[in-house]
Structures are given as structure tokens and as C-alpha cells.
Amino acid sequence: MKFGIVTDLHYSTKESACTTRRPNKSLEKLKISLENMKEADLIVCLGDLVDDCGDESENLRCISDLMQVIRSCGKPFYCIPGNHDCTNFNKEYFYSLTGCPKLPYVLSGDTHDVIFIDACFAADGSEYRPGKVNWTDTDLDKVQMESLKSILDSDDKKPLAVMLHQCLDPNVEHRHLLHSAGLLREMLEKSGKVDTVIEGHYHPGADNVINGIHYLTLPAMCELDNIPFTVIDL
Numbered sequence: 235m236k237f238g239i240v241t242d243l244h245y246s247t248k249e250s251a252c253t254t255r256r257p258n259k260s261l262e263k264l265k266i267s268l269e270n271m272k273e274a275d276l277i278v279c280l281g282d283l284v285d286d287c288g289d290e291s292e293n294l295r296c297i298s299d300l301m302q303v304i305r306s307c308g309k310p311f312y313c314i315p316g317n318h319d320c321t322n323f324n325k326e327y328f329y330s331l332t333g334c335p336k337l338p339y340v341l342s343g344d345t346h347d348v349i350f351i352d353a354c355f356a357a358d359g360s361e362y363r364p365g366k367v368n369w370t371d372t373d374l375d376k377v378q379m380e381s382l383k384s385i386l387d388s389d390d391k392k393p394l395a396v397m398l399h400q401c402l403d404p405n406v407e408h409r410h411l412l413h414s415a416g417l418l419r420e421m422l423e424k425s426g427k428v429d430t431v432i433e434g435h436y437h438p439g440a441d442n443v444i445n446g447i448h449y450l451t452l453p454a455m456c457e458l459d460n461i462p463f464t465v466i467d468l
């Protein structure tokens with residue numbers, strides 16, 4: 235099954251304080267990336283669809299515009315909440331706006347089962363929500379940690395891929411890593427089932443193989459005039 239993947243659109247009508255970001259170009263860039271991912275069976279966004287416009291109705295308009303473009307390609311869509319999505323919307327609202335299933339979620343591909351996990355939680359287990367987002371304080375909550383363990387421990391022999399917004403690859407700048415990144419890498423390695431991790435959040439991107447697992451950090455769409463996307467067979 236071909237997964238067409240984008241990340242970190244940060245779509246907003248407000249200019250970013252970060253001079254390398256072009257959040258207002260992301261809607262057009264998304265259209266171009268979808269045009270170029272015609273072979274994809276489904277579309278995934280690894281999070282941070284939107285950035286804060288500073289106005290609730292404008293924030294709503296931005297995510298609605300994105301969803302209209304995504305729906306117009308007629309393919310199933312899956313997304314992971316990112317820290318910026320949680321700055322704008324509580325998670326239930328985010329899921330209802332995007333029509334995506336609540337995480338953790340397992341999707342059965344042709345060659346892999348793909349696990350989508352949500353690290354928009356602080357170390358104390360509290361869920362990110364508007365007014366309560368600290369992007370450097372990121373982890374899985376206990377419920378997801380347990381469900382990930384039980385998937386990794388199951389007798390199912392199908393290879394696994396993991397998708398998340400924040401990072402497990404220790405080569406990216408460390409504030410982008412989950413607190414449990416080291417423990418999680420160890421769990422994935424020990425299971426012997428996981429060969430692929432696909433993540434976003436670290437805008438320059440990265441591509442590394444560590445102890446037999448390929449960690450692909452997809453570059454952010456909001457940066458400069460870049461239009462990064464990838465199509466991966468899983």
C-alpha cells in the first residue's frame with residue numbers, strides 16, 4: 235500500500251516570527267504535493283497541519299481550507315496531532331475537524347502494520363491542549379505506552395512501521411525528542427518487528443539507520459519554498 239506523506243505545514247494566514255517559515259504558502263504547496271503523489275493509495279500528515287493565526291475563526295478557516303484540499307483528492311486521510319495543532323484545538327475537536335481516527339491507531343498495509351502514535355503529552359501525562367502546550371515537554375502517555383508494548387509483544391509476525399509527530403531519532407536536535415525516546419528505541423529494537431519509523435517536527439529532516447531501524451524525519455513543508463513529500467510502500 236502506497237502511503238503519501240507530508241508534515242509540518244503550519245498553515246496560517248499570519249506571518250511566522252521564524253524568518254525561514256512561509257506558513258501562508260502551505261495550502262498551495264499541499265495542492266502541488268498531492269498532484270505529485272497521484273500513485274499514493276492514502277495520504278498521511280505527520281502533524282502540525284496548522285499554526286496559530288491569533289484568531290479562533292481564522293484558525294478554523296485554515297484547517298477547513300486544508301481539509302477541503304485533502305478531501306478533493308478523494309483518498310483516505312490519516313493524521314497525527316502536532317504541538318501546533320494542539321495550540322489551536324483540543325484533540326477531540328482536532329479529530330472531528332480532520333475526520334481522522336483517535337490515536338493510537340493501527341493500519342494494516344500490504345507488507346506492514348503501521349502504528350500511529352501521539353506524543354502530544356507532557357511528562358506528567360497531561361494532554362496538550364490550547365494554553366497548555368510546551369513543545370519541548372513531549373512523551374507518550376501511559377495508555378499508549380501500554381498499547382504499544384502489547385502490539386510489540388504480540389505473536390503477529392507482520393513487520394511494523396511506526397509514525398509519530400515528535401522524534402525518536404537521537405541525531406536530531408534533542409529538544410525535539412520524546413522524553414522516552416531512548417527507551418522506545420530499545421523497545422522497538424528488542425521486538426525485532428519494527429524496521430521503519432517515520433516522524434516530523436524537526437524541520438530540516440533527517441535520515442538514519444540505527445540498529446537495523448530506518449528513522450526517516452520528513453522535512454517540514456512550511457520552510458522556505460520547499461515542497462517535501464514522500465511516497466512509501468508499506
Ligand SMILES: [Fe+2]
Nearest residue numbers: 282316317435
Ligand atoms: Fe511540531
